[in-house]
Each structure stands twice: as structure tokens, then as C-alpha cells.
Amino acid sequence: MTDLRIAQLNMPPGMVDFSAGQPSPSLLPLALLRKAAADRLGGNDAPFLAYGAEQGDGYFRSALAGFLSEHYRIAVEADQLFVAAGASMGLDLLCTLFASAGDTVFVEEPSYFLALRIFNDHHLNIVGLPMDADGLIPEALEEELTRHRPVFLYSVPTFHNPSSVTLAAERRQELVALSREYDFFIIADEVYHLLNYAGVPPPPPMASYIDSNTVISLGSFSKILAPGLRLGWIQAGAPLVKRLSGCGLLDSGGGLNPFTSALVRSTLEMGLQHTQLTTLKTAYTQRKIALCKALKRYLPETVRFSEPDGGFFIWLVFPEDVDTKQMLAEAQRQNVGYLPGVRFSSLGRLKNCARLCFAYFDIPELEEGARRLGEVFKAFMNDDYRMKNDE
Amino acid sequence: MTDLRIAQLNMPPGMVDFSAGQPSPSLLPLALLRKAAADRLGGNDAPFLAYGAEQGDGYFRSALAGFLSEHYRIAVEADQLFVAAGASMGLDLLCTLFASAGDTVFVEEPSYFLALRIFNDHHLNIVGLPMDADGLIPEALEEELTRHRPVFLYSVPTFHNPSSVTLAAERRQELVALSREYDFFIIADEVYHLLNYAGVPPPPPMASYIDSNTVISLGSFSKILAPGLRLGWIQAGAPLVKRLSGCGLLDSGGGLNPFTSALVRSTLEMGLQHTQLTTLKTAYTQRKIALCKALKRYLPETVRFSEPDGGFFIWLVFPEDVDTKQMLAEAQRQNVGYLPGVRFSSLGRLKNCARLCFAYFDIPELEEGARRLGEVFKAFMNDDYRMKNDE
Numbered sequence: 001m002t003d004l005r006i007a008q009l010n011m012p013p014g015m016v017d018f019s020a021g022q023p024s025p026s027l028l029p030l031a032l033l034r035k036a037a038a039d040r041l042g043g044n045d046a047p048f049l050a051y052g053a054e055q056g057d058g059y060f061r062s063a064l065a066g067f068l069s070e071h072y073r074i075a076v077e078a079d080q081l082f083v084a085a086g087a088s089m090g091l092d093l094l095c096t097l098f099a100s101a102g103d104t105v106f107v108e109e110p111s112y113f114l115a116l117r118i119f120n121d122h123h124l125n126i127v128g129l130p131m132d133a134d135g136l137i138p139e140a141l142e143e144e145l146t147r148h149r150p151v152f153l154y155s156v157p158t159f160h161n162p163s164s165v166t167l168a169a170e171r172r173q174e175l176v177a178l179s180r181e182y183d184f185f186i187i188a189d190e191v192y193h194l195l196n197y198a199g200v201p202p203p204p205p206m207a208s209y210i211d212s213n214t215v216i217s218l219g220s221f222s223k224i225l226a227p228g229l230r231l232g233w234i235q236a237g238a239p240l241v242k243r244l245s246g247c248g249l250l251d252s253g254g255g256l257n258p259f260t261s262a263l264v265r266s267t268l269e270m271g272l273q274h275t276q277l278t279t280l281k282t283a284y285t286q287r288k289i290a291l292c293k294a295l296k297r298y299l300p301e302t303v304r305f306s307e308p309d310g311g312f313f314i315w316l317v318f319p320e321d322v323d324t325k326q327m328l329a330e331a332q333r334q335n336v337g338y339l340p341g342v343r344f345s346s347l348g349r350l351k352n353c354a355r356l357c358f359a360y361f362d363i364p365e366l367e368e369g370a371r372r373l374g375e376v377f378k379a380f381m382n383d384d385y386r387m388k389n390d391e
Numbered sequence: 392m393t394d395l396r397i398a399q400l401n402m403p404p405g406m407v408d409f410s411a412g413q414p415s416p417s418l419l420p421l422a423l424l425r426k427a428a429a430d431r432l433g434g435n436d437a438p439f440l441a442y443g444a445e446q447g448d449g450y451f452r453s454a455l456a457g458f459l460s461e462h463y464r465i466a467v468e469a470d471q472l473f474v475a476a477g478a479s480m481g482l483d484l485l486c487t488l489f490a491s492a493g494d495t496v497f498v499e500e501p502s503y504f505l506a507l508r509i510f511n512d513h514h515l516n517i518v519g520l521p522m523d524a525d526g527l528i529p530e531a532l533e534e535e536l537t538r539h540r541p542v543f544l545y546s547v548p549t550f551h552n553p554s555s556v557t558l559a560a561e562r563r564q565e566l567v568a569l570s571r572e573y574d575f576f577i578i579a580d581e582v583y584h585l586l587n588y589a590g591v592p593p594p595p596p597m598a599s600y601i602d603s604n605t606v607i608s609l610g611s612f613s614k615i616l617a618p619g620l621r622l623g624w625i626q627a628g629a630p631l632v633k634r635l636s637g638c639g640l641l642d643s644g645g646g647l648n649p650f651t652s653a654l655v656r657s658t659l660e661m662g663l664q665h666t667q668l669t670t671l672k673t674a675y676t677q678r679k680i681a682l683c684k685a686l687k688r689y690l691p692e693t694v695r696f697s698e699p700d701g702g703f704f705i706w707l708v709f710p711e712d713v714d715t716k717q718m719l720a721e722a723q724r725q726n727v728g729y730l731p732g733v734r735f736s737s738l739g740r741l742k743n744c745a746r747l748c749f750a751y752f753d754i755p756e757l758e759e760g761a762r763r764l765g766e767v768f769k770a771f772m773n774d775d776y777r778m779k780n781d782e
Contacts, residue, residue, distance in 0.1 A: 228437075
């Protein structure tokens with residue numbers, strides 16, 4: 001029988017699955033895209049229906065550069081931008097062009113678990129590096145550099161997935177200096193950078209350092225507009241952009257998403273993307289506050305977490321002896337879900353952690369989910385239950 | 392200065408560059424896509440804006456299966472279809488998942504030159520196999536199989552790029568039998584299969600043989616709707632579709648082009664794609680006839696070609712001692728262009744051949760281009776000219 005799903009996620013009614021790391025369905029911008037499509041398809045000319053320029057539609061890149069200059073608070077040039085069919089596809093292309101099977105890549109511990117899967121498909125050797133409250137620890141990186149020659153370090157520097165930690169400004173500079181000294185790329189996944197809920201902006205994005213020619217920044221419309229568009233970008237220095245634009249895939253198929261770029265160009269030029277970002281930041285700020293408050297109410301103090309300044313996630317640290325993968329069975333019985341910490345570990349660790357996403361659900365659902373999670377934890381900490389399940 | 396191109400191709404005014412292997416700009420379906428966008432974006436629900444189902448939108452795949460069943464004249468099931476962001480991207484993904492650096496792939500001689508570039512980016516070892524008027528020669532394939540263990544054979548079985556030759560029906564069966572016996576995949580690039588201009592249909596597509604689990608068929612909307620959409624499909628048996636849908640890139644980014652799939656679903660369901668295909672076949676048939684007639688008029692009989700039954704291309708074979716790469720300089724002076732045969736050779740051969748595309752230009756331009764090509768050839772065959780250029 002044919003699987004007629006349109007969307008990837010299949011959330012059963014009544015379920016509060018905090019593992020869904022994606023924008024809220026209620027905030028998907030259908031009306032906005034209707035306007036953009038009417039604008040772009042209403043003319044007489046459609047160069048965006050032909051094979052697209054390899055680097056991406058120049059007018060779209062110009063509009064995006066203007067948008068990023070404002071929101072990144074740095075000067076972004078259209079020439080630095082290469083249009084990708086989503087950040088994941090950009091990462092996949094970078095793996096094809098810059099790495100070979102058996103090469104080593106450094107990742108943070110924890111790291112975005114699906115990036116790890118892409119690295120596995122390219123048969124790369126993954127080495128995890130420790131983080132603290134200020135992000136990746138440069139001294140730990142330097143120590144590993146004496147043992148390995150990585151082709152790149154993959155990092156989520158701002159509002160980290162899953163830990164929500166932000167890499168401190170001075171550490172960013174230290175990482176760039178190390179990348180130049182030891183000759184490896186830093187692939188900075190900055191898809192959450194624009195989702196800042198604090199009064200003060202985060203440190204400048206790693207995209208500020210692309211002149212080093214060792215830093216490659218990934219961005220995406222998935223978190224600020226709609227994931228189904230499959231539209232993102234790679235920001236890098238001229239030699240890297242040239243290498244990407246000149247590869248066989250681009251030569252054969254042309255630019256990676258010309259039609260969608262043309263429509264999203266209208267959302268940028270008409271100011272609709274700016275409005276949407278404001279809407280999202282307001283909604284997600286409220287959701288984050290509500291979920292943190294509910295977690296404090298329903299979970300004991302032995303379960304630790306930091307309230308994030310941006311992004312999508314809350315990273316829960318349960319007592320050392322709690323295995324969140326084991327606890328998930330009880331959670332699912334109580335119609336609540338999360339992603340166990342071990343999924344984010346390249347070292348098979350973090351078994352007592354869990355990632356919750358606060359972006360997907362409305363506030364009443366988030367509160368109900370937190371309440372259920374409290375019940376789950378209480379039941380799980382009951383010795384009888386755990387002994388029964390350990391048999 | 393920013394490159395503001397939207398389209399990949401930059402055709403100077405007055406130039407008739409037959410190397411442009413793409414649909415005619417005058418036939419790009421802007422009005423059709425305006426209707427489809429109004430239809431799909433006019434509702435209240437937009438599941439296609441979320442991360443898409445990994446295999447691709449189920450309703451889109453069902454509509455596509457119906458369309459292909461009619462036009463391929465075989466039973467196509469939605470379950471056999473995996474949605475890709477263009478055939479090139481599908482090919483790139485197959486290289487990532489099924490091949491490793493150093494692996495051998497077989498191609499036809501000549502072969503689609505940009506596929507060869509994709510294989511190079513994946514560091515694959517390319518072996519060219521001879522063709523005749525009935526396509527790839529099975530005996531030659533079998534002989535090479537005693538020397539190599541290819542991961543796959545890449546073939547354009549119907550209306551070949553660049554030679555326009557079609558693989559004979561019985562040879563298709565022989566190739567499938569060999570792929571089973573020697574355990575390699577056949578990746579059949581069938582993007583021209585639907586562009587048939589003869590009274591009789593071509594042999595059944597290689598997609599008919601996917602139950603062997605060794606055959607993978609690539610299809611695309613680039614040649615029958617618009618290349619800028621970056622929408623294509625992979626048709627394969629269940630285990631292969633499962634492997635594709637389960638890879639890291641899909642897990643991370645969801646389906647490869649959900650938004651565009653949703654719009655193109657409307658073109659299929661509203662019958663617009665069917666109408667567009669009829670329009671294209673009529674226009675391209677007339678262009679092919681006009682160009683063949685003009686070539687016969689302006690080129691001497693020493694330049695050989697066969698009138699194609701479908702696709703985009705005419706393959707010119709000049710006398711043995713003509714180097715079409717060398718002749719191109721004279722062609723460009725006379726405002727006409729083509730792709731030299733050597734570009735399609737993995738063996739550095741076919742120096743006396745050239746590919747012309749008849750899809751891009753209107754009839755008067757095709758005729759003028761043929762006239763110029765006749766002048767170019769005449770000038771080039773002038774001994775004085777060639778000696779001067781040989782210095």
C-alpha cells in the first residue's frame with residue numbers, strides 16, 4: 001500500500017513528542033508564500049524556470065545578502081553566498097567535494113545527530129570534542145589536533161543543537177586561529193543564529209571569519225520560513241564558493257533551487273521574511289518561557305537544565321544513573337516523547353540526557369507535555385518499576 | 392562585482408550556440424505554473440511546507456505514477472518512485488550511497504559529459520564501452536566484465552545524449568541479465584524517454600526491469616516541464632528505494648523537494664503536464680525536421696548524421712581528419728557553436744564529432760545556424776586556413 005504521507009513527521013493526536021525538532025505547523029507561512037508566488041509568477045518572464053546560475057540566482061543572493069547584513073550585523077556580500085537546497089544538502093555537498101572515505105572529521109560532544117548520519121554515509125571517521133557552558137573547548141581541540149589531521153570541524157556555534165549553548169566570542173577567534181595553523185575547515189552550522197530571544201545579540205556569527213578561507217557557514221530558510229522549501233545557503237570565501245559552483249553536479253543540473261529561490265526572493269524584497277522572523281521570535285520566546293517554567297514546576301531539582309537564549313531546544317540532564325533511552329518506553333506509554341542524549345553522542349555517552357524542542361507545540365501542549373514528563377520521571381525513579389524493566 | 396545572472400546560460404544576442412542542451416526559453420511554462428501555484432497555495436493547509444516525507448510526497452508520487460503508467464505504457468506504482476531534486480542530484484546521491492572512491496563505473500562511449508564530471512567528483516574510475524546504431528553492445532560489456540568489477544553501468548538508453556541512438560529492446564534484456572549475473576547496477580538515465588517524435592513508441596524503458604533489483608531508472612521534469620524546478624525521480628525496486636529514503640541526508644532534511652513537488656502535483660492532477668508534453672513534442676518534432684533539412688542543405692555528404700526519433704540532439708560525424716575542437720574557434724567567429732565530440736569521450740576520442748541541440752532555438756535560428764555551420768566547415772577545409780592554424 002502506498003505511503004501517502006506528505007510531511008516527514010507523523011504526530012499521533014494527543015501525543016506531545018518533544019523530539020520533533022522543527023517549526024510549528026501553525027506558524028508555516030502559507031499566506032506569505034501565496035503572496036510571493038503571485039508576485040514572482042505574475043510577470044511575463046521566467047528565467048528562473050531555466051537551468052539556474054551555478055552559484056544561485058544573483059538577485060536572490062543580493063536580497064539575501066541585504067537581509068543577512070541587517071540581522072547578522074556584519075557586512076554580507078552576495079558574492080560570498082552559494083545557494084544550496086537546504087543546509088543538510090550543503091553539508092552533504094561539502095563532504096563529497098572536500099572529504100574522502102576514511103578521512104577524520106571533528107564534531108562537538110554532543111552534536112547534531114543527523115549530521116553524524118551524513119558523515120557516516122560518506123564513511124568519515126568521527127571524533128567528538130568536549131564542550132562546556134561556553135561551547136567547544138579550544139584547548140581540547142588543540143590537544144586532539146596533535147593526534148588527528150581532520151579535514152573539518154563541524155560545529156553548531158550559536159544556540160547549539162542539542163545543548164543550546166553558544167560559543168563564546170573569544171573562543172570563535174581561537175578556533176579560527178587553530179584552523180589556519182593546522183589547516184582544516186570549520187563548517188559552522190548557523191541555522192539557529194537568527195533565532196535569538198535574549199535582549200542582547202549573540203556573538204558575531206562564524207560567517208564573520210570567512211576571509212580566513214578556513215570557515216564555511218551554513219544557513220537555512222528551514223528554521224525561519226519553511227523546511228519544505230529546501231532552501232539554504234553556504235557562506236564562504238571566494239575560492240571555496242568557486243569550488244562549489246564549479247563541481248559536476250552544478251555544471252549538470254545548474255543552480256540547486258532556482259524556482260524556490262525566485263519565490264523566496266520576493267519574500268525578502270517585500271519585507272515578508274523580516275515580518276515572519278519577528279513573528280517566530282515572539283512565538284518561540286513565549287514557548288521557551290512557558291516550557292522552562294513548566295519543567296521547573298513538574299521536574300525535581302535533580303534534573304538540571306539552562307534556560308536557552310535562542311534556538312529550538314532545552315537540554316535536560318537527569319541524575320547520572322538515569323538511562324533516558326530506557327525511560328523512553330515509559331514516556332511513550334504516557335504520550336510524551338523526547339530524544340535520548342545518547343543519540344547526540346559520537347562516543348556512546350550522554351545516556352542521562354535528553355533533548356526537548358519547544359518550537360513545535362503551542363503553550364498548553366508544552367505545559368501538558370512537561371506535566372507528563374514529571375509523571376514519567378517519578379514512575380521511572382520508583383525502584384520497583386526500574387527493577388522490573390531491568391530483568 | 393556581483394554576478395546577477397539568474398539562468399545558467401548566457402546566450403549572446405545573434406549567437407546560435409547549438410551546445411545549449413536545454414528546453415527552449417519560449418516554451419518555459421510560466422502560465423501553467425501560475426495556475427498550479429494558485430491551486431496548491433489556495434487552500435488552508437500546507438503540509439508541504441514542513442519537512443517532507445523521505446521518499447517524497449505520497450500524493451505527488453501517486454499522480455506521477457499515473458502519468459508514467461500512461462506515457463511509459465507499463466504499470467508504474469507510487470511505491471517504486473523516490474523524489475529527487477533533479478536527475479543529476481539523484482545520480483550524485485546514488486554515487487554517495489553505492490560507490491566509494493576508486494570504484495569502477497562503466498559508461499557508454501560517447502556518454503553524457505556532465506555525468507562524467509559527477510563521477511570524477513566522487514573519484515570513480517570510468518571505463519567507456521562502445522555503442523553502435525542499436526546502442527551499447529552487450530558483447531563488449533561482457534568482455535569488459537572479465538576485466539573489471541563495476542559498481543554500476545551508467546547508460547542513457549533512449550534517445551541517447553549525445554548520439555540520439557536508442558538501445559534495442561532485446562539488448563535491454565541482455566544488459567539486465569548481465570547485471571544479475573555479474574552483480575552490478577544499471578543506472579538508466581531516461582530523461583528523454585518521453586520525448587518521442589516517431590510514429591511508434593521506443594522500446595519499453597529500463598524502468599520496466601526494476602524488479603531485478605539491479606536496475607535504477609532516473610527521470611526528470613527538466614526536459615518535460617522546467618529545469619529550474621529541480622525536480623526528478625528515481626524509480627527502483629523496494630530495497631533500493633528503502634536504502635535511498637533511509638540515508639542521513641533524507642533523515643536530516645526530509646524529502647528532497649516537497650514544496651515544488653506539491654505544485655507539480657497540481658500540474659499532473661489538472662492535466663497541465665500532459666498538455667505541456669504534447670506542446671513540446673509538436674514543437675521539437677518541427678525543429679528537428681527543420682534542422683535536419685537545413686544540415687542536409689548546407690553541409691556536404693562527407694558530414695554524416697542520422698535523423699533522431701526523439702530527444703534533443705543531432706550527432707554530427709565529420710571526416711576523420713577534422714578536429715571539431717580546433718574548428719570551434721572558426722565557428723565562434725561566425726556566431727555559431729556546438730559541443731565537440733571529445734567532450735563526450737572518456738577515452739579522449741571522437742575528435743571528429745559534434746553534438747547539436749535542436750530544442751533550444753526557433754526554426755529560423757536553427758536554419759541560420761546550419762547555414763553558418765556550412766560556412767565554417769567550408770572555411771576550415773580550406774587548406775590555407777588549417778595550415779595557418781596548425782602553426
